[in-house]
Amino acid sequence: MSEQAKVNPTNADPGATLSFDLSRPGRIACALPELDVPAAPLPPEPLVRRELRLPELSQPDLVRYFTRLSQRNYGVDTTFYPLGSCTMKYNPRVHEEIVRLPGFAGVHPHQRETAQGALALMFDLQRFLAEITGMDAVSLAPAAGAHGELTGILMARAYHQHWGDSQRQRVLVPDTAHGTNPATAAMCGYEVVSVASCTDGNMDLDALAAALDDSVAALMLTMPNTLGLFDPQIPRIAEMVHRAGALLYGDGANLNALLGRVKLGDLGFDVVHMNLHKTFSTPHGGGGPGSGPIAVKEALAPFLPTPIVRREAGEGGYVLAAPERSIGRVGLFHGNFGVMVRAYAYIRTLGADGLREVSDNAVLNANYVRARLRDAYRLPYDRRCMHEVVFSGSSQKAKGVKTLDIAKRLIDYGFHPPTIYFPLMVDEAMLIEPTETESKETLDAFCDAMLAIAREVEEEPEVVRSAPQRAPVRRLDEATAARQPVLRWRPAEERKP
Amino acid sequence: MPNPYIANTEADQRAMLKAVGARSLDDLFADIPKAQRDPPLNLPPPLSEPELLTELSSLAARSQAAGLMASAGGGLACFLGGGAYHHFIPSVVGQILSRGEFLTSYTPYQPEVSQGTLQTAFEFQSLVCELMGMEVANAGMYDGASALAEACLMAAAITGRRHRVAVLETVHPHYEAVVRTYAAGRGLAVEQVAAERPRVTEEHACLVVQQPDFFGYLEDVEALGQAAHAAGALYVAVAEPVSSGLLRPPGEYGADIAVGEGQPLGIPLSFGGPYLGLFACRQEYVRQMPGRIVGRTRDAEGRTGYVLTLQTREQHIRRERATSNICTSEQLVALAATVYLCAMGKQGLRRVAELCYHKAHYAAERIAGLPGYSLPLEGHFFNEFVVGCPRPVAELNQALLEEGILGGLDISPGTGAGLRPGLRGLREPPEHAMLLCVTEMNTREEIDRLVEGLAS
Numbered sequence: 001m002s003e004q005a006k007v008n009p010t011n012a013d014p015g016a017t018l019s020f021d022l023s024r025p026g027r028i029a030c031a032l033p034e035l036d037v038p039a040a041p042l043p044p045e046p047l048v049r050r051e052l053r054l055p056e057l058s059q060p061d062l063v064r065y066f067t068r069l070s071q072r073n074y075g076v077d078t079t080f081y082p083l084g085s086c087t088m089k090y091n092p093r094v095h096e097e098i099v100r101l102p103g104f105a106g107v108h109p110h111q112r113e114t115a116q117g118a119l120a121l122m123f124d125l126q127r128f129l130a131e132i133t134g135m136d137a138v139s140l141a142p143a144a145g146a147h148g149e150l151t152g153i154l155m156a157r158a159y160h161q162h163w164g165d166s167q168r169q170r171v172l173v174p175d176t177a178h179g180t181n182p183a184t185a186a187m188c189g190y191e192v193v194s195v196a197s198c199t200d201g202n203m204d205l206d207a208l209a210a211a212l213d214d215s216v217a218a219l220m221l222t223m224p225n226t227l228g229l230f231d232p233q234i235p236r237i238a239e240m241v242h243r244a245g246a247l248l249y250g251d252g253a254n255l256n257a258l259l260g261r262v263k264l265g266d267l268g269f270d271v272v273h274m275n276l277h278k279t280f281s282t283p284h285g286g287g288g289p290g291s292g293p294i295a296v297k298e299a300l301a302p303f304l305p306t307p308i309v310r311r312e313a314g315e316g317g318y319v320l321a322a323p324e325r326s327i328g329r330v331g332l333f334h335g336n337f338g339v340m341v342r343a344y345a346y347i348r349t350l351g352a353d354g355l356r357e358v359s360d361n362a363v364l365n366a367n368y369v370r371a372r373l374r375d376a377y378r379l380p381y382d383r384r385c386m387h388e389v390v391f392s393g394s395s396q397k398a399k400g401v402k403t404l405d406i407a408k409r410l411i412d413y414g415f416h417p418p419t420i421y422f423p424l425m426v427d428e429a430m431l432i433e434p435t436e437t438e439s440k441e442t443l444d445a446f447c448d449a450m451l452a453i454a455r456e457v458e459e460e461p462e463v464v465r466s467a468p469q470r471a472p473v474r475r476l477d478e479a480t481a482a483r484q485p486v487l488r489w490r491p492a493e494e495r496k497p
Numbered sequence: 498m499p500n501p502y503i504a505n506t507e508a509d510q511r512a513m514l515k516a517v518g519a520r521s522l523d524d525l526f527a528d529i530p531k532a533q534r535d536p537p538l539n540l541p542p543p544l545s546e547p548e549l550l551t552e553l554s555s556l557a558a559r560s561q562a563a564g565l566m567a568s569a570g571g572g573l574a575c576f577l578g579g580g581a582y583h584h585f586i587p588s589v590v591g592q593i594l595s596r597g598e599f600l601t602s603y604t605p606y607q608p609e610v611s612q613g614t615l616q617t618a619f620e621f622q623s624l625v626c627e628l629m630g631m632e633v634a635n636a637g638m639y640d641g642a643s644a645l646a647e648a649c650l651m652a653a654a655i656t657g658r659r660h661r662v663a664v665l666e667t668v669h670p671h672y673e674a675v676v677r678t679y680a681a682g683r684g685l686a687v688e689q690v691a692a693e694r695p696r697v698t699e700e701h702a703c704l705v706v707q708q709p710d711f712f713g714y715l716e717d718v719e720a721l722g723q724a725a726h727a728a729g730a731l732y733v734a735v736a737e738p739v740s741s742g743l744l745r746p747p748g749e750y751g752a753d754i755a756v757g758e759g760q761p762l763g764i765p766l767s768f769g770g771p772y773l774g775l776f777a778c779r780q781e782y783v784r785q786m787p788g789r790i791v792g793r794t795r796d797a798e799g800r801t802g803y804v805l806t807l808q809t810r811e812q813h814i815r816r817e818r819a820t821s822n823i824c825t826s827e828q829l830v831a832l833a834a835t836v837y838l839c840a841m842g843k844q845g846l847r848r849v850a851e852l853c854y855h856k857a858h859y860a861a862e863r864i865a866g867l868p869g870y871s872l873p874l875e876g877h878f879f880n881e882f883v884v885g886c887p888r889p890v891a892e893l894n895q896a897l898l899e900e901g902i903l904g905g906l907d908i909s910p911g912t913g914a915g916l917r918p919g920l921r922g923l924r925e926p927p928e929h930a931m932l933l934c935v936t937e938m939n940t941r942e943e944i945d946r947l948v949e950g951l952a953s
Contacts, residue, residue, distance in 0.1 A: 012800070013800045013801050015612060015616060015800060015801035015802050015803065016800075016801040018616070018619070018620055018623070019620055019839045020623065023842070026844075027842065028840075028841070028842050028844055028845050029587065029589060029839065029840040029841075029842065029845075030585075030587040030589075030840045030841060030845055032585075032845060032848050032849065032852070032937070033852065033937065035851070035852060035855055035856075036940060036941040037855055037856050037859035037941050037944070038855075038859060039855050040854065040855050040858035040859065040862075042743075042854070043715065043744070043877045044877075046719075046745070047715060047744060047745060047877065048743060048744065048745065049741070049742070049743060049744055049745050049746060049749075050745075052627070052628075052741075052742060052843050052846065052847060053627045053843065054624065054627060054628075054838055054839075054841070054842050054843040054846060055838075055839050055842055055843075056842040056843055056844065057839055057840075057842060059589060059840070062589060062836070062839055062840055063589055063592070063593070065839075066593045066596075066617070066836060066839075067593070067596065069612070069613040069616055069617055070593070070596040070598040070599050070613045071598065071613070072612035072613040072616070073598040073599060073602050073610065073611055073612065073613030073614055074598070074602060074607075074610040074611070075597050075598040075599070075600065075601035075602040076597075076601035076602075077597025077598065077600070077601045078597065078598055078601075079610075081601075081602075081603070083603060083606075086603055086604075088601075088603060089502075090502055091600070091601055092501075092502060094546055094549065094550065096595060096600075097550070098549075098550065098553045098554075098557075099767075100591075101553070101554060101557040102557070102562035102564070102571075102572055103554075103556070103557025103558050103559065103560040103561075103562055104557050104560075104767065104768070105562070105765040105766070105767050106562025106563045106564065106572060106765065106766055107560045107561075107562055107563070107766060107767070107768040108563055108575060108577050108581060108583070108766045108768070108903065109580070109581050109766065109768055109769030109770075110577055110579055110580075110581070110906055111560070111561070111577070111768075111903070114560060114561040114573075114898065114903070115560045115561075115768060116559050116560060117556045117557055117558065117559030117560035118560045118768045120556060120559065121556055128540060131538065131539055131540060132538065132540075134536065143639035143640065143643070143770065143771070143827075144639065144823075144824065144825040144826065145824065145825060146812070146822045146823055146824045146825065147639060147643070147823075149822065150679075150682075150822060153682075154678065154681065154682055157681075157682070158681075178812075178813075178824075179811075179812035179813040179814070179815075179816045179819070179824075180812050180813075180822050180824050182812075182816040182817035183812035183815075183816055183817060183819040183821070183822035184822040185817065186817040186818070186819070186822075187650075187679075187682050187683070187821065187822050188682035189682050189683055189684055192816075192817040229528070230526075230528035230529055231528075232528045232529070232530060234530070235530055235532075235533075258529075259538075260535070260536075260538045261526050261529060261534065261535060262526075262529045262533050262534055262535075262536065263533070263536050266533040266536060267530075267533055275825075277825065281502070283600045283601050283829070284601065284602065284603040284604075284825075285599070285600060285602075285827075285828050285829025285830075285832075286599055286602045286603065286604070286605065286611075286613075286614035286617075286618075286828035286829055286832065287603060287604040287605070287614070287636075287789065287825055287826060287828035288637075288771070288825045288826045288827045288828045288829065288830070289770070289771030289826075289827045289828075289829060289830055290825040291771075305678070306674075327678055327681070328674050328675070328677055328678035328681075329642070329671055329674040329675045329678055330643070330675060330678055331639060331640050331642060331643055331675060331770070332580060332581075332640040332641055332642035332643070332671050332672070332675070332758065332769065332770075332772060333580070333581065333640075333671070333768075333769025333770055333772075334768065334769045334770070335769070335770055336770040336771040337767050337768040337769055337770050337771075338765075338767045338770065338771050339770075339771060341553075344553075345549060345553060347540065348541060348543075348544050348549060348552065348553075349543060349544055349546075349549055350500065350543055351540055351541065351542050351543030351544075352538035352539070352540045353543070354500055354543050355538065355540070356538070357500055357503060358500075358502075358503070360522045360525075361503050361505050361510075363522075363525045363526070364505065364510060364513055364514070364517070364522060364525060365505075365513075367513075367517040367519070367525060368513040368516055368517055370517075371516045371517045371518070372516065384517075384519075384525060384527070384528070386525075386528075407607065408607075408609065411607070411609055411610055416607065416610060417607050419606075422813070436502075436503050436505075437502050437503060437504070438504065439504030439505070439509075440504070440505060440509045440512070440513060441504075442504075468609050468610075471609035471610055472609065472610070472612050473608070473609055473612060473796040473800055473802040474609070474796040474797040474798050474800070475609065475796060475797050476608050476609070476794050476795070476796050476797075476802045476803075476804050477794045477795055477796070477797075478608075478794065478804050478806070480794055480795075481792040481793070481794035481804050481806045482792070482806050482807055482808070482809075485783070485790075485792050485806055485807060486792055486793040486794075487619075487622055487633050487634075487783070487790060487791070487792055487793075487806075488619070488622050488623040488626045488633065488634070489619070489620070489623035
C-alpha cells in the first residue's frame with residue numbers, strides 16, 4: 001500500500017470505481033427541456049427498448065470523477081513527453097479558442113453555399129501542404145496517419161490498374177518501417193516484402209535492387225527514417241524505384257525534421273501522407289483525433305479520394321469535388337475539419353521562416369540529447385541524427401536491467417518515457433524525440449535523469465527494476481489482462497466470482 | 498519577434514551547437530542532398546496572436562452556423578441531418594476535454610502514467626456495449642462509415658472464403674461508398690440489396706443494415722437478421738446512438754457486429770469531423786476486432802488498473818498480419834461521448850430520444866397538411882423523414898435561409914442519394930423531395946416557422 005492509501009483508506013483503489021459504480025437511480029448531470037409539442041404515439045412495443053443501463057450521476061459528481069481521472073495521466077502540458085515518432089510538441093492554446101468559433105464548430109457537413117469560410121480554409125490548407133511537401137495536389141480526407149497510408153496505397157493500386165499494370169502485387173517496406181506500413185499494404189491486398197538496412201542505418205541498395213522488378217507496386221519509405229536518420233541516398237533510391245515502374249510512397253510521420261529544409265516532392269516521392277497532429281501541432285488527445293492528408297504528384301492527382309476542395313471560376317465560390325478517377329470516399333464526410341483548423345492556424349502563425357525554425361530547433365534538440373547521453377547509453381548508429389535519436393539499452397541489459405525498466409524509472413523522475421522497443425532491429429531500443437518546443441533546461445533535466453538511471457543500473461539496479469514507485473499505479477499485469485480479458489463493466493451480480 | 502512556441506534563444510543554440518560539435522544549424526542538415534536543400538517556401542507571412550484571431554474570426558464569419566439560440570438570432574435553426582446531427586452538448590463535455598492531461602497525452606503505451614485515458618476508454622467500451630446491447634466494444638474508430646468498412650472486412654475474415662458483401666439499399670450512401678473503397682483493397686464485391694427480398698447467399702460474408710435507415714425509417718431488423726443468418730452470413734447493423742435511447746438495440750435483434758457514428762453524443766458538427774466510430778461485436782469475435790481495446794487488470798500491489806490489451810491483433814505487434822492498420826484514432830472524441838453519456842445517463846438519453854421523436858412527428862404532421870407536400874414513405878420513423886415538395890428543394894432552402902432556417906437535404910430523384918421507384922415500396926417518387934431532421938434543439942416556435950416557410 002502506498003503512503004496515501006494508508007492515510008485515506010477510501011481512496012486506496014480509485015481505479016476500481018467507475019461511473020456505473022457511482023450511479024444512483026434518479027440522478028442526472030444535465031437539465032433538459034420539457035416537451036413543447038403534443039406527444040405522438042410511440043412505435044409498436046417490439047421496436048421499443050425495454051432497458052437502458054447507463055450511469056446516473058449528479059453534475060458535481062461527474063466533474064469530480066473525470067477531473068480526478070485526468071490527474072492520473074501525463075500530458076505534454078504537465079510533463080516532458082519525448083515519445084519517438086510521435087512529435088509530442090506543445091499545442092498552442094489559441095487554437096482551442098479558434099476551433100470553438102461557431103463558424104467552424106457549428107457548420108453542418110451538408111452545408112455548401114453557407115459554408116464558404118470552412119471551404120476556403122480547407123482550400124488554402126491544401127495549397128499550404130502542397131507547398132510544404134513540394135507536391136501538386138492534396139486531399140484532406142484521411143482521418144489519421146494510417147488512414148492516409150491506406151488512401152495512398154489504394155491510390156497506387158488504382159494508378160497501376162489504370163495503366164494496365166495490375167501484375168504489380170508486392171509492396172516493399174524497409175525493416176525500419178512503422179507497423180502501419182506493412183499492415184496498410186496487406187489491407188490493400190499486397191504481399192509485403194521487407195528490405196534490409198545497412199549497419200550505417202541507410203537502406204541497403206543491393207537489397208533494394210534485388211527486390212525491385214515489375215511485380216513491385218511501391219516502396220514505402222519514412223524520411224528521415226525511424227532511426228532518426230536522413231538517408232542521403234534518397235535521390236538514387238527514387239531513381240531505382242521509378243526505373244522499375246514502381247511508386248515511391250512517403251510516410252510523413254517524421255516531417256517535423258524537414259520543414260523548409262527540404263521538400264519530399266523534390267526528393268522524388270510520388271505520394272506522401274502527413275500527420276497534422278504531429279508536425280502541425282494539433283493535440284494528440286490520448287490517441288486522436290488526428291488528420292492524415294495525402295499529397296501527390298500530378299500523375300496521381302486524378303486518383304485522390306473524394307472529396308477535394310476546388311475554387312470555381314467567377315462567382316462560383318468553393319465546392320467539394322470528386323477527382324476524375326477517384327478511389328472513392330475514405331470517410332463519412334470531408335475529413336477531420338477541427339484538426340485542419342488548428343493546423344491552418346499553426347501555419348499562419350509561423351509562416352515559412354517560423355516553420356523552418358521548428359525543424360532547426362527540433363533537430364538541434366535531438367542532437368543535444370544525443371551528445372549528452374552518448375557516453376552512458378549505446379548509440380547503435382553513431383552519426384548526426386535529425387529530429388529524434390535512437391539509443392540501445394543493451395549494455396544496461398547485460399547488467400540485468402531492461403529498457404522497459406529504464407522507461408519505468410523515468411516516470412519516477414517525472415518524465416514520460418520515450419518510445420521503446422522500436423525500431424524493431426535495434427536491440428533494447430529507446431527512441432527519443434524531444435521536439436522543438438522544449439527548452440535546454442528541460443532537456444538538461446531529462447538527460448540528468450537518464451544519467452542518474454545509468455548510475456543506478458550500476459549501483460542499485462533493483463531500484464530501476466522495481467520502478468515506478470511514484471506513479472498512480474505500479475506495474476500492471478498485462479499478461480493476465482490478455483489471457484483473461486475483462487473489457488467492460490458488469491454489475492456485481494453478473495461478475496464472475 | 499521570437500517564436501512563442503520555441504524556448505531556445507540564440508545563446509542556447511550556440512551552447513547546444515558547441516555540445517553537439519556543429520558549427521551552425523546548417524551543419525545539422527548536411528545529409529540532405531545539396532541540390533534539394535533549403536528550397537524557397539512560399540507561404541503567407543506570419544501573424545501575431547491578435548492578428549490570427551482577427552483573421553480566423555473573419556474566416557469563420559463567412560460560414561453560417563447551426564445555432565444554439567437560433568430564435569434569439571444566434572445562428573441558423575437547423576433541420577439538416579443525413580448522417581450528422583445538431584444536438585445539445587452539455588458544458589461539462591467541453592470543460593473535461595480541455596483538461597491538458599487528456600488533451601495533450603497520446604496513445605497509452607505507458608499505462609502507469611495513462612490511467613486517465615485508459616480508464617475513460619474502458620468506460621467508453623462499457624457504455625457502447627450497454628447502448629448497443631452488445632458483448633464487447635473497442636475504444637473507437639475514425640467515424641461511423643470507416644467503422645462499417647472495417648466491420649465488413651472483419652466479417653470477410655471471420656467467414657473465410659466468402660467474397661461478397663450485401664448492403665441494404667437504404668444504407669447511407671456515404672457509408673456504402675466507404676465500404677466500396679475499403680473492399681477494393683481486399684478484392685471484395687459490394688452489392689446493393691433490396692429490403693423486401695434481400696438476396697443473401699453462401700457467397701456473402703455479411704448483410705449490412707442501418708437502423709433507422711438513411712431516410713430516417715425503421716427497418717424490419719429482426720427478419721433481415723434471420724435472412725443473413727439463414728445464409729450463414731454475419732449480420733452487421735449501423736445504429737444511430739441517440740435513437741438507441743428509445744429503440745431496441747442491435748444486440749437484441751441479432752446483430753453480430755454493430756457500428757455507428759458517435760457524433761450525436763456530445764460532438765460538434767464541425768463541418769464533418771472529427772467524429773467517432775462506434776464498434777461492438779459478439780464476444781466470440783473479439784480477437785478479430787480492429788482497433789484499440791482496453792482491459793482491466795491489477796498492479797503489483799493489487800490495485801485496479803487498465804492497460805491496452807489483445808495487442809497481438811494490432812499493427813505495431815503483428816505488422817502485415819494485423820486485423821487492421823488503424824493506429825491513432827479518435828480517443829478524445831470518445832472521451833466526449835463518454836462524458837456525454839454519463840451526463841445524460843439513463844433518463845437523459847431516453848428524454849433526448851423522445852424529444853427528437855415527438856418533435857419530428859409534430860413537424861411531419863404539420864408539413865403533411867400543407868398543400869403540395871406529402872410524406873411519400875410508409876412506416877415508422879425516428880427523427881428524420883422524407884417530404885415530397887411542390888417546388889425544387891434548392892429554391893425552398895434558399896427561401897428558408899432568408900428566414901434563418903437551414904432546410905433539409907435534397908434527395909429528389911436523380912440526386913446522388915435520391916429517392917427511386919421501388920425504394921421501401923415507393924411506386925412513384927415525388928419530383929422534389931427533402932430529408933428533414935428534427936432534434937431536441939428545435940423548439941416548437943422553430944418548427945412552426947419552418948412550416949410557415951415551406952407554406953409560403
